[in-house]
Amino acid sequence: MAINIVIADDHPLMLRGLKDFLVSKGFNIVGIAEDGNSAYNLIVKLKPEIAILDIRMPHKTGLEIAEDCKKNNIDTKIILITFDKEEELFQKAKEFNVYGYILKEFAIEEIEICIKNVLKGNPYFSEDLKDILEITKPNLDIIESLTKTERKILSLVAENNTSQEIASELSVSIKTIHKHRSHIIAKLDLDNKPTSLLIWANLHKKYF
Template sequence: MSTSIVIADDHPLMLRGLSDFLSSKGYSILGKAEDGQSAYNLIIKHKPDIAILDIRMPYLTGLEVAEQCQKHKLDTRVILITFDNEEALFDKAKEFNVYGYILKEFAIEEIEICIDHVTKKEKYFSEEIASYLNSKIKYSNAHIKELLTKTELKIVKQLSKNKSNQEIANTLQSSIRTIEKHRSNIVKKLKLQKSHNALMLWANLNKDLF
C-alpha cells in the first residue's frame, strides 16, 4: 500500500509541483491545502501517514499544525519544508516531534529520501542543517577566537554576509584556492558536515560570535 500524504503550501506553484512529482512517484495524495487551518482539517479528516507542510502559511503555520498534531496525539508524521534556517525554528520542530525538515531549494531532490526515512519512523533533516541539529555545539566568542586564526575569522565573517569564495578572495587579496583551503580547515575545526552550505549556514546562525 502506498504512503498516504497531505500537502500544504501557500505558494500554488510549489504546491502543484510537489503534488505532481509525488503522484508521479506513486504516492497517494489525499489532499492539498494553501493554508495551515485547511491542512489541519485535512489531517483530521483523512488521517494520512505523512503531512508535508510549509512552515509559513496563513491561519496556522506548519509548526502550529505540528504542535496540534502532537497535542492531540495524531499518528500523522509531519515533514516541514521551508526557506528558513533560523535556530529557533529547528528547536521548535524538534519540540513538536517533527519527523522531517527540508530546505525548499532541495525539496524535490530530498523529499523521496525524507519520506522513505519518515515511513520507517526515522527522522530526516536536510544535510545543510543536520550538522546543527545533530551536534548542537555552543561556542563562546572567546572560544571561537581561540579555535580559528585571524584569517579564518575574517572568512567566516564574510560568509555570514553570504559572500562567495570569489568575493572573499577579492576582499582578502587572496586566491580562491587559498580561501577553499581555509574553508576546509574551518569545517574540520568546527566539526561540521562537509556539505557545500554547512559552513555558510553555521556562519549565519552564529553571527554574534564574530
C-alpha cells in the first residue's frame, strides 16, 4: 500500500526535487504547500501518514505545525527538514513529538531511510546532527554531582546575575558565592576565565 505524504517548503526547487524523488520511490504525494498555514490545513484535511516540512516557512513554521498536531491529537508523523543545527530547535522538535529531523544538505540522501524508520515508529535524526548534539550535550552525571545550592547559583549565573547579586538573592556573603563558584568550575572542569562559567551556564541551563 502506498504511503500518503504531504510535503511543504517555501523554496519551489527544493519542493519539486523532494516531490520527484519521493514519487520515484513509490510514495504517494497527496498534498504540496509553500507556506505553513496551507501545510497544516492539508494535514488536517488529508490526514496523511507522514508530513515532511521545512522548519522555516511563512505564516507557520514546521515546529508550530508539529506543536498544533500534538495539541489536536493528529496522528500524522512529522519529519522536519532544515539548515538549522541549533540544539534548542532540536529539543523543541522532540518535545512536539517530531519523528524525523533531517539537515537539508542531506535531505535527498536520508529521506527514504528516515521515512522507513518513522513508519516503524522509530525516530530518525541526521547523523551529522547527532554528532553536533553529542558535542553540546553535557555529562549529566557531572550535573547530578552538583549540590542544590550549586545548581541554584548556576541558574542565577545563566540569568546574567553578578556574584554580588547572587549573594544578595541567597542571603550569603560574596565570599561564600566565590567559594561555590570555584567548586562548580572545578567540578565542570572549566578554565578560570571570567566568562567561562557564564557561557557554560547559558548553553546548558535546561539541565539544572
